[in-house]
Amino acid sequence: MTVSLRKARTVIRKTFEKGAEMGLKPLSVVVLDAGGHVIAFERQDGAAPGRFAIAHGKAYGAVMLGMAGTAQMARAEQQAYFMAAVNGVYGGQVVPVPGGVLLKSAKGAVIGAVGVTGDTSDNDAEAAMTGIEAANLIGEV
């Protein structure tokens, strides 16, 4: 099972709708495939220019480790040097906080990840989950 571009677009559009409904700051959303490669990305007008890298880092770490942002953050708080080292081996591309959401098949396999940034990490993650569910995908925050 793979994430189609059509599904990725739905995730992004519905995440933005949820962000607007929640009154969040402008969001940026990336959708990665099971190999950690970008399928689609959008940055809302008014977001800071560097948001691609943050969104990507949240999602990339999730795919590469098979661990969603919340679990990564817990590990970073327990053992900061471990997550710093993980970041090093992945070329500095891991941002271990909520808003990095795993996409899973019904059987539990990781089929990609979504990265959302722009508001607080928890709000980012909440908007992401709404987008993921709207696309009939299964997310793990």
Place this chain on the structure above:
Amino acid sequence: MTVSLRKARTVIRKTFEKGAEMGLKPLSVVVLDAGGHVIAFERQDGAAPGRFAIAHGKAYGAVMLGMAGTAQMARAEQQAYFMAAVNGVYGGQVVPVPGGVLLKSAKGAVIGAVGVTGDTSDNDAEAAMTGIEAANLIGEV
């Protein structure tokens, strides 16, 4: 003058439509702002996983140098070591071939760039120009 997300989406959708009409392979399209930062990206189903970096490299070099892909390719063919060095100073992120298209204001200022990859460089550039014109933007191939 800046490129809005709405305009960027139109560029991408219309580039894909032109690609389908021309019978091209699956395309990937990125739209960057005037600072070389990603506004939007989409990779069509069936495209190779690494297409983000190619699309980005075509557009990024165009913005950073203020020089479209065709002019970059001419320089690379005349003076290969110069374009190799340029690539070095930009962290290896420059792909100097057609398909990197500058976006310009009516007064000629660079306001961003589009990068298209997936078919031949010339076909990539032709599809990009159709997308750019459909968004009422001015392109330089």
Place this chain on the structure above:
Amino acid sequence: MTVSLRKARTVIRKTFEKGAEMGLKPLSVVVLDAGGHVIAFERQDGAAPGRFAIAHGKAYGAVMLGMAGTAQMARAEQQAYFMAAVNGVYGGQVVPVPGGVLLKSAKGAVIGAVGVTGDTSDNDAEAAMTGIEAANLIGEV
């Protein structure tokens, strides 16, 4: 709205004047545009050779995140691993302390940033604000 070279020169000159008036150590000042690219930089005689990278890192992080140095420092103190990860995704180019000052338009859009280094972070920031105001620009410390 963009920051002209003329404005950037005024920021630098007036920051140096304020530094002299306050009796600060030799300062280095960079002015970046809205994409995080260097418009102008000067290092005063007697400053350490590596000051460009520090000044740049203060200003670059501010632009890329849309967050001034004071807010970055607060985040780094609350969640050190997050700012370390952010630094990773921006290639190690972020220095999250005061002295990185956002430049904003009257409507609140980020139009660039100033980075000052040489004395304490707070003194750097104070001198920067004087320079920014002398150029009729709006700063956020």
Place this chain on the structure above:
Amino acid sequence: MTVSLRKARTVIRKTFEKGAEMGLKPLSVVVLDAGGHVIAFERQDGAAPGRFAIAHGKAYGAVMLGMAGTAQMARAEQQAYFMAAVNGVYGGQVVPVPGGVLLKSAKGAVIGAVGVTGDTSDNDAEAAMTGIEAANLIGEV
């Protein structure tokens, strides 16, 4: 003998004046010290955003190798792989073409370098030499 900030400013201002007189495109000029570290940089309005890296690369290679841009280009044309390797060892920061001008003391010691970019390499170098001479410095193109 070191290059003062005052001298560096004169080099930059006079290089711009010469560029205007010659009808060149907007220029960017960097002045480095004997250790290859930035003293001052300015990018004229209208220049492409990525010009710092090109100007810096021209001057940095000159200082690090003790060889001006013209000599570097000759070496690149004879032995491209050598200059590519040199670029590698200096972290991709060498641009081996004219416009990278050594600054020398009366006794022939390298005291810094100037990097100019924006027009053709030869025009860049000509404008640089005018700026250097106006500051009573000795240049080697």
